[in-house]
Amino acid sequence: MSEPTTIGFIGTGIMGGPMAANLAKAGHQMRVWNRTPDKAHALTSLGIEVSETFQQAAEQADVVVVMLSSGPVCDEVILGPNGLLAAMKPHSTLVVMSSIPVETAQQQAKAAAERGIGYLDAPVSGGEKGAQAGNLAIMVGGEVATFERTSTLLQVMGNPVHVGPAGTGQLAKLANQLIVANTIATVSEAVLLAERGGADPAKVREALLGGFADSTVLRAHAPRMIANDFAPGGPAKWQLKDTQTAIALAKELSLDLPVTSLVNSLFTDLVAHGDGELDHSALIRELRRRNEMPLD
Known part of the structure; x- marks a missing residue:
């Protein structure tokens, strides 16, 4: 065939x-x-x-x-x-x-x-x-x-x-999802740091493009975070599903994944606060809540 x-x-x-x-x-x-x-x-x-x-x-x-x-x-x-x-x-x-x-x-x-x-x-x-x-x-x-x-x-x-x-495709996807979820969390923190420090976060993003901090997440999701545009491409609830699956597998393999565990807790709280249907880049909303910052 x-x-x-x-x-x-x-x-x-x-x-x-x-x-x-x-x-x-x-x-x-x-x-x-x-x-x-x-x-x-x-x-x-x-x-x-x-x-x-x-x-x-x-x-x-x-x-x-x-x-x-x-x-x-x-x-x-x-x-x-x-x-x-x-x-x-x-x-x-x-x-x-x-x-x-x-x-x-x-x-x-x-x-x-x-x-x-x-x-x-x-x-x-x-x-x-x-x-x-x-x-x-x-x-x-x-x-x-x-x-x-x-x-x-x-x-x-x-x-x-x-x-x-069979199964290794899913293993590769879990590796992908760890990188995506953890990078979303880091880019979210960077946007908040720029805002709180008094810089234009859009200009900070522009300045970072092409350097070691550049990534697909920085290019595609930072503008959404800045504009509060969270129409779902990949809903946060499915990102949480994947981080939970990765953590469960890591436990079976006797692996400690502290960064992913922390990011998983952030997505857990995001979904618990009713934002699970929003795009996974909406994780910045959870960080805004923790810092008592406006969500919009």
């Missing part, structure tokens, strides 16, 4: 919608399903067929792509007597692009192998803009042969890199 022609896409939300759109624009025959049907029907202008059930989206597909919110939700849809694996045809491939625990990916891979179905865990980074542009970072775990069969498809959505056996 060098170039799949039929794809079932499960989950067409903030990230999944534009990812499915790019696959359709590349000429693939698409059937999609989403828990909220309106988000799926928004894609019909691209010639994408909307299925009433996820089983219908998967049953004739060469490749099924899953972009759902969490490990438990993925397991609910994938496993079980009426799950995706039961609906998929033999020798097809399941690509789980959700961010899920490492052990969840490994268990799903085992269940897929028992049914003669290929499996890749292929979480992504790059947010809504990366999904729209088709330049996501894609971290892929699974068998090399399965990756090679699906690499052309994955390249439509971004830059896929095979990092090892």
Whole structure:
């Protein structure tokens, strides 16, 4: 299967919608399903067929792509007597692009192998803009042969890199999320320091670009922090999910991650204060609360 022609896409939300759109624009025959049907029907202008059930989206597909919110939700849809694996045809491939625990990916891979179905865990980074542009970072775990069969498809959505056996894609994503979360916290503190010290934080950001402090977070999120623009690209509640997953795995590996533990506590408080639906760059709001600074 060098170039799949039929794809079932499960989950067409903030990230999944534009990812499915790019696959359709590349000429693939698409059937999609989403828990909220309106988000799926928004894609019909691209010639994408909307299925009433996820089983219908998967049953004739060469490749099924899953972009759902969490490990438990993925397991609910994938496993079980009426799950995706039961609906998929033999020798097809399941690509789980959700961010899920490492052990969840490994268990799903085992269940897929028992049914003669290929499996890749292929979480992504790059947010809504990366999904729209088709330049996501894609971290892929699974068998090399399965990756090679699906690499052309994955390249439509971004830059896929095979990092090892099933589960290691999720491990790479956790490493990514630690860097993102911790950098958001540091950039937030830098913006507050500039404000409290009397500098124009926008000018401070401009001055830092190109130096060692430069980063995607500084470039993309510092302006949002300064403007209090937190429309979600990556909601804070999902960032918290990932930091919690990373800390749980670190504990299993007897690793102490003090910086991530502190940042996780900040995201925990942010979500507890009702800001979980805001973009993860809204972490600065929690730091403002702690410093008794205005939120707007």
